[in-house]
Amino acid sequence: MAVVFFKMPWILAAMSFGYGVAFGLLKIAWIVLSAVFLYDISVETRQFEIMKESIAGITADRRLQVLLVAFCFGAFIEGAAGFGAPVAIAGAFMIGLGFKPFHAAALNLIANTAPVAWGSIGTPIHTLAAVCGLPESDLNAMIGRILPFTAVIVPFWLVRTLVGWAETFEVLPAILVVGVSFALTQFFWSNYVDSNLVDIVGGVISILATVIFLRFWKPKRIWRFDYDEKTSPIPPSAEEIADVTGGEWATRNFDGYVKPHSYPLGKVLKAWMPFAILSCVVLVWGLPKVKLAMNRATTPAFKVTLADGKVRPGPPGWDVPYLHNAVYRAAPAVLKPTPEAARYDFNWLSTTGTGCFLAALVSGLLLGLSPLRLMKIFWRTLVRMRLAMVAISFMLGLGYVTRYSGLDAVLGIAFTRTGWAYPFFGTFLGWLGVALTGSDTSSNALFGSLQRITSQQL
Numbered sequence: 001m002a003v004v005f006f007k008m009p010w011i012l013a014a015m016s017f018g019y020g021v022a023f024g025l026l027k028i029a030w031i032v033l034s035a036v037f038l039y040d041i042s043v044e045t046r047q048f049e050i051m052k053e054s055i056a057g058i059t060a061d062r063r064l065q066v067l068l069v070a071f072c073f074g075a076f077i078e079g080a081a082g083f084g085a086p087v088a089i090a091g092a093f094m095i096g097l098g099f100k101p102f103h104a105a106a107l108n109l110i111a112n113t114a115p116v117a118w119g120s121i122g123t124p125i126h127t128l129a130a131v132c133g134l135p136e137s138d139l140n141a142m143i144g145r146i147l148p149f150t151a152v153i154v155p156f157w158l159v160r161t162l163v164g165w166a167e168t169f170e171v172l173p174a175i176l177v178v179g180v181s182f183a184l185t186q187f188f189w190s191n192y193v194d195s196n197l198v199d200i201v202g203g204v205i206s207i208l209a210t211v212i213f214l215r216f217w218k219p220k221r222i223w224r225f226d227y228d229e230k231t232s233p234i235p236p237s238a239e240e241i242a243d244v245t246g247g248e249w250a251t252r253n254f255d256g257y258v259k260p261h262s263y264p265l266g267k268v269l270k271a272w273m274p275f276a277i278l279s280c281v282v283l284v285w286g287l288p289k290v291k292l293a294m295n296r297a298t299t300p301a302f303k304v305t306l307a308d309g310k311v312r313p314g315p316p317g318w319d320v321p322y323l324h325n326a327v328y329r330a331a332p333a334v335l336k337p338t339p340e341a342a343r344y345d346f347n348w349l350s351t352t353g354t355g356c357f358l359a360a361l362v363s364g365l366l367l368g369l370s371p372l373r374l375m376k377i378f379w380r381t382l383v384r385m386r387l388a389m390v391a392i393s394f395m396l397g398l399g400y401v402t403r404y405s406g407l408d409a410v411l412g413i414a415f416t417r418t419g420w421a422y423p424f425f426g427t428f429l430g431w432l433g434v435a436l437t438g439s440d441t442s443s444n445a446l447f448g449s450l451q452r453i454t455s456q457q458l
Helices: 010-044 047-056 062-080 085-097 101-111 116-132 136-162 165-170 172-192 198-216 238-245 248-252 265-285 288-298 352-366 371-405 407-437 440-457
Strands: 301-305 311-316
Touching: 010 047, 010 062, 010 116, 010 265, 010 352, 010 371, 047 062, 047 085, 047 265, 062 085, 062 101, 062 116, 062 136, 062 165, 062 172, 062 198, 062 265, 085 101, 101 136, 116 136, 116 198, 116 352, 116 371, 116 440, 136 165, 136 172, 136 198, 165 172, 172 198, 198 265, 265 288, 265 352, 352 371, 371 407, 371 440, 407 440
Parallel strands: none
Antiparallel strands: 301 311
16 A cells, blocks of 8 residues: 555565564564463463462352453453553463453453553553654653543452442442552652563552452452352363453463462462562663663664764664655644654564563573473474564554555545544554554554554644
């Protein structure tokens, strides 16, 4: 479309697509791969089973299990891995607790509404900032002021989906503890810390707050399914699990019903250790001074000659051939013609994915895995995630072609005709992007720049 209808030279289209793919591989796909690698290490060492069983042992009430697993634990998994992992992982977890597969999948899809904007170490936020050119900190803060309201509503919605009104209000105090603790953490972390750990920290804080609260408060009655009191049901078939929780992956990782278990505190802390290390490393990786020092040490900076003949160090990275400053934004998208820069900074060390990968390696070694076994786990992760990485990178490539061809400007200006109704149409466009691509990150890549232009014009 860019070449045929917008008359974009094919070389510019190819370079903009390649630029987007390169950005997607280093800044987005590498984060996802490293986060899933850490999760696979936790599964391989059986620490993830301890995490699950320790949560399962907190309460026998099905309503509270939904809050703890689908919402709190699901938010944690969304922050650590994203891209459908919460539905597959927490969904299989809930099936293991005795929930019917369809109920488990539906409840986890609802629960994933609140944390999805910061999935996979903040990947959707990173992507949105990249394609629309707005400061990531500002985007992160504003989203963190909007979504906490959703975070308070979703836990109530979850329980009401499972049971009736009367049964829902019986656990209203727990619902408020879950929702408010997650919402406050979401707001604070996104506005005052960074975009990487919003879901991970929010999930952990909400779990801890709920566990502490349940030590002092119990519902008047323990609500269970009708079949809980009769017989121990037969685990669902592999095909049934595959149909509703994420396909073959969930089938392979379902190993029967999760049995509540009381572990010593040391074992529980050890099980959560990989994700604690991940949180600490990613937090340090995001510090401006640390990031700047790593960039100076690893990213080439080129010399530029000023008008007076003086030579000084230039910005880090490379000008994308044929594309850098070759495309101009013109009125009415901007007030005056402005060249579109295209520089690729190969910040391989300071990117969040490298921090995640380092955290995974350290965690694996501390859990007793040999370097050879770590290499085998990483290879399996890479093979399993290869198509997802290609899809993510190609979506970024498509988003960059949309940006450099001017397609986003045309659509953005067209949407200004919706006037005061634009908030409705803009939101619907975001939903449409997620429905078509299956990913918040991909939707941001496709429509982020369009939304910015429309908003500026209005």
